[in-house]
Amino acid sequence: MNEPSIATKPASGVLRIWRASFFSINGLRVAWTGEAAFRQELVLAAVLIPVALLLPTGLTQKALLISCALLVLIVELVNSAIEAVVDRISLDRHELAGRAKDIGSAAVLVSLANLVLVWTLVLIEVFVT
Numbered sequence: 001m002n003e004p005s006i007a008t009k010p011a012s013g014v015l016r017i018w019r020a021s022f023f024s025i026n027g028l029r030v031a032w033t034g035e036a037a038f039r040q041e042l043v044l045a046a047v048l049i050p051v052a053l054l055l056p057t058g059l060t061q062k063a064l065l066i067s068c069a070l071l072v073l074i075v076e077l078v079n080s081a082i083e084a085v086v087d088r089i090s091l092d093r094h095e096l097a098g099r100a101k102d103i104g105s106a107a108v109l110v111s112l113a114n115l116v117l118v119w120t121l122v123l124i125e126v127f128v129t
Contacts, residue, residue, distance in 0.1 A: 027077070031076075031077055035080050037080075037108070038076050042073060045073055048066075049066050052065035052066050053066075055122075055126060056126060057125075057126055064118055065119060065122055068115040068118045071115070072112055075110075076111075078104065078107070082100055086100050086101055
């Protein structure tokens with residue numbers, strides 16, 4: 001069996017990671033320009049992350065606060081991807097398409113509730129106890 005040429009071999013290692021980073025950056029750009037919810041949540045994260053770093057808490061609590069803000073962004077990106085795929089398949093109303101979009105939206109809601117809960121508990125511990 002003939003070995004494929006270098007030009008036809010899939011990228012691996014550092015080259016694959018380098019190429020994939022461009023797709024990721026493009027995905028962030030598309031989310032920023034096309035998804036109002038992502039822009040709003042990114043602004044929220046841009047406010048909350050510096051606040052988390054400035055709070056008089058331990059490193060574990062800082063990491064928890066920051067990771068909650070990042071989780072909201074991650075879930076929003078996945079939700080937007082689900083919506084794009086569903087819309088690509090068909091713009092017609094379909095029960096399963098609606099279910100997929102509603103579940104993605106619910107995931108965003110749960111991640112936001114998680115953010116509010118964790119931030120509330122940490123802030124109570126810092127300022128009340």
